[in-house]
Amino acid sequence: MRRLSVLVFALVLPIAVVAAGQELRLPDAEGSVKFAVIGDTGEPSAGQIAIAKQMAAWRAKFPFKFVLMMGDNLYGSESPGDYQKKFSGPYKALLDGGVEFHAALGNHDDAAQTQFKPFNMNGQKYYTFKPQDGVRFFALDSNYVDQKQIAWLEKELSASGSGWKIPFFHHPLYSSGKTHGSAELQRSLLEPVFLKYGVNVVFSGHEHFYERIKPQKGVAYFIIGSSSKLRRGDLNKSELTVYGNDQTYAFMLVEIVNDELFFQTINDKGETIDAGSIRRAGDRPVAPTNTTTQPVVPQSKPSPVQPGPERK
Amino acid sequence: MRVHYLAYLAAGLRWLAIAVLISACSTPKATERVAATSTATDVAIEQSKQKTSTDPAVNPNAAALAEFKKRVDAYADLHQDLAKGDAKPHETADPAKIDVTKNTLASKVQSARASAQPGDIFTPGVQPVFRQLLAPELKGEDGRDTKAVLKDDAPAPGTVPFKVNAKFPENQPRPTVPSNLLLSLPPLPKPLEYRIVGRHLLILDTSADLVVDYMLNAIPA
Numbered sequence: 466m467r468r469l470s471v472l473v474f475a476l477v478l479p480i481a482v483v484a485a486g487q488e489l490r491l492p493d494a495e496g497s498v499k500f501a502v503i504g505d506t507g508e509p510s511a512g513q514i515a516i517a518k519q520m521a522a523w524r525a526k527f528p529f530k531f532v533l534m535m536g537d538n539l540y541g542s543e544s545p546g547d548y549q550k551k552f553s554g555p556y557k558a559l560l561d562g563g564v565e566f567h568a569a570l571g572n573h574d575d576a577a578q579t580q581f582k583p584f585n586m587n588g589q590k591y592y593t594f595k596p597q598d599g600v601r602f603f604a605l606d607s608n609y610v611d612q613k614q615i616a617w618l619e620k621e622l623s624a625s626g627s628g629w630k631i632p633f634f635h636h637p638l639y640s641s642g643k644t645h646g647s648a649e650l651q652r653s654l655l656e657p658v659f660l661k662y663g664v665n666v667v668f669s670g671h672e673h674f675y676e677r678i679k680p681q682k683g684v685a686y687f688i689i690g691s692s693s694k695l696r697r698g699d700l701n702k703s704e705l706t707v708y709g710n711d712q713t714y715a716f717m718l719v720e721i722v723n724d725e726l727f728f729q730t731i732n733d734k735g736e737t738i739d740a741g742s743i744r745r746a747g748d749r750p751v752a753p754t755n756t757t758t759q760p761v762v763p764q765s766k767p768s769p770v771q772p773g774p775e776r777k
Numbered sequence: 778m779r780v781h782y783l784a785y786l787a788a789g790l791r792w793l794a795i796a797v798l799i800s801a802c803s804t805p806k807a808t809e810r811v812a813a814t815s816t817a818t819d820v821a822i823e824q825s826k827q828k829t830s831t832d833p834a835v836n837p838n839a840a841a842l843a844e845f846k847k848r849v850d851a852y853a854d855l856h857q858d859l860a861k862g863d864a865k866p867h868e869t870a871d872p873a874k875i876d877v878t879k880n881t882l883a884s885k886v887q888s889a890r891a892s893a894q895p896g897d898i899f900t901p902g903v904q905p906v907f908r909q910l911l912a913p914e915l916k917g918e919d920g921r922d923t924k925a926v927l928k929d930d931a932p933a934p935g936t937v938p939f940k941v942n943a944k945f946p947e948n949q950p951r952p953t954v955p956s957n958l959l960l961s962l963p964p965l966p967k968p969l970e971y972r973i974v975g976r977h978l979l980i981l982d983t984s985a986d987l988v989v990d991y992m993l994n995a996i997p998a
Contacts, residue, residue: 541948548872572930572950576968576983577879582870610956612822612964636953650926650955657816 486736489526491720491727498600499527502633502717503692504535504670507551507573512714513693514555515733520716521558523731527718531596532556532564535670535690536571536607536635538584543575553583567594569604571635571670593621600721601627605634607669610651615658622662628745629721630664637669637688639678641703644696645671659684665745666726674700674711675730677739681705685743687728691715708739825960828910838910841903842963848898849980852989853966856982859885866984883985887942895941898980898990907978907995910961915997919957926955927973927996937974938988945972945986 493499501520506513520532539551553560560566560583568584570576579586586592590606591614603621606614622630636648638656648671659667660682670690678686691714700711713732720727724746730739830836831843860866864882869875899907914923932949945951954971962971968984978995979988 543872543947545872545876572953574951575947575986577866577875577986580866580868580875580878581872582868588866588868608951608953609959609970611959612825615818615822645929648926649922650957654818654821654956654960657818661814661816 488737489523490729490737490740491527491718492722493527493720494722498596498629498721499529500596500719501529501532502535502668502687502689502719503532504635504668504688504690505537505571505673506534506555506693507537507539507541507571508693509550509555510693512691512695512733513551516692516714516716517555517559519731519733519735520556521562522735523718524559524562524564527720529718530564532559532566533602533604533633533668534566534568534584535633535668536569537573537670537690537694538568538571538578539575540573540694543577548581567602567604569634570606570608572608591617593625595625595627599627600629600631601625603630603632605632605655607634607636607648607651607655610654615654618655618658619662622658622664625662628724629666629726630662631666631668632659632664633668635669636671637676637678637686637690638667639681639686639705640669640672640688641676641701641706641709642672642674642688642696643699643701644673647705656682656684666743668717672696672699674709675715675717675738676700676705676709677707677730677741678705679707680743685726687717689715689717689730710738713738821960828961829963838906841900841906844900845898845903845906845963848900849963849965849969852898852982853969855889856886856968856984859889860984879985883944883987886982886985886987890942893941893990895939895991897941899978899992904992904995907962907992908997911958911978911995912997914955914957914961923955923957924996926953929953932974934975937979939977939979939991939993941988941990943988945981945988947986 503516539547541547565585566583568578568586570578570590576590578584579588579590586604591604593601593603595601603618605618636651638648638652640647664684666685668687668689670688672688672690673694673696674688674691676688678688691711693714695711695714697711700709702709713734715730715732715738718729718731725742725744727742728740729737732738827835829842831839831846833839836842860882864878864885866878866882914920930950931952932946936946936949952972952974954973958973959971965971965980968982969989970981970983972979972981973996976994976996976998978992980990981987982989
């Protein structure tokens with residue numbers, strides 16, 4: 466009898482633990498903005514298929530309406546067959562379910578992708594869209610940050626009228642990656658504009674891992690570049706890192722409820738590897754010379770998820 | 778006398794109202810005051826405009842850059858003329874159509890520019906100006922960072938053809954152009970973009986994926 470109890474306990478406990486990791490940690494509030502974020506997805510790998518399946522499965526719990534793509538949407542050749550093999554096939558369940566994708570271009574992407582309707586780029590390498598009042602996204606082309614793009618960004622940010630201003634693009638302005646690291650040249654031009662107009666949160670890819678960066682000058686940064694490619698051991702956790710994971714493929718679920726943005730990062734097994742929230746504190750723009758205050762994002766709550774053992 | 782007094786009072790109030798209105802319109806809100814403050818980006822763009830200006834009053838290289846601008850604008854006009862009908866990029870869910878449009882456009886450009894030669898745009902007169910514009914960004918510690926970006930995700934050596942009208946290889950990464958270098962160079966009209974491969978500077982037609990012109994050894998060793 467005792468042996469049976471031990472056996473039952475041994476079988477049930479792992480299931481309970483797994484189930485705990487697979488709980489939705491977002492409010493799933495009515496009328497909120499719900500979306501997913503993936504990055505560097507253009508590699509037709511087992512990891513990509515697993516992530517796509519998890520996204521479809523999680524959508525049953527959390528009905529996100531659109532997906533942000535961080536670039537490198539198609540690695541290597543970009544023939545019609547590649548669009549099918551590297552995008553339309555893996556994400557078929559989401560596309561069939563009416564989920565919209567909004568892509569940014571990475572350094573592996575041909576500009577012709579801007580013409581691909583399912584990427585919703587309207588033929589533009591940088592563009593903006595507003596899923597609902599109060600939230601506006603800005604897809605940037607971080608491969609080519611020139612005068613024209615900066616002028617466009619300033620104009621769009623100043624006229625956005627949205628409390629949540631969320632740029633997304635390929636190269637991370639802050640990163641603890643060994644291979645690439647922070648895109649400092651882009652940062653020197655984009656960050657002052659973000660601060661001037663009160664950008665709240667930024668999503669990027671390029672690095673093939675997940676990293677949540679400590680808010681920088683009041684702006685929260687996420688790197689999610691491991692949705693089809695993974696560079697194990699490439700994350701060199703630093704003072705920038707709040708949480709990072711270079712051991713599993715990942716995607717993010719995000720929900721904006723009024724002034725709070727909730728996030729949950731999930732791996733290819735459907736386990737939550739990071740979660741938390743960010744509160745926005747009004748529209749007060751930050752004086753560009755002031756580098757110490759954090760009026761836009763005063764806090765980034767610690768992850769309620771055990772981040773797992775430190776990588777040796 | 779009393780009527781006069783009331784008339785003066787009414788006129789005074791009218792002027793006061795106008796003054797208040799003008800004052801309300803001209804006083805910027807707090808956000809506008811902050812937005813009006815110059816950022817490091819504003820300064821960088823202002824410097825860029827000056828360095829690449831085609832106005833001889835502010836830039837000693839104006840004449841060479843004006844000639845360069847004339848040539849890239851002529852290319853952009855040609856591109857616009859050719860990008861019509863079945864060569865006009867348009868949104869579609871069918872990637873095969875994207876491919877056909879791009880290839881049709883590329884063929885049209887190649888035919889129209891069959892006699893184009895290296896140096897047609899990067900003329901011998903403008904090449905020293907480009908080297909002069911790029912050089913300061915490639916010196917010292919900052920220059921090392923810039924060169925590191927150029928090497929990051931660069932196309933495999935030997936894969937990009939330095940040949941006018943050649944196709945940029947489809948399966949190679951499009952090298953990211955460091956933004957400090959972009960701000961040092963004259964802006965290009967759509968759909969042209971600079972690319973740096975190794976030490977060489979290219980102008981790429983991003984719609985047709987064609988090399989428009991190139992300049993060897995633009996980056997100092």
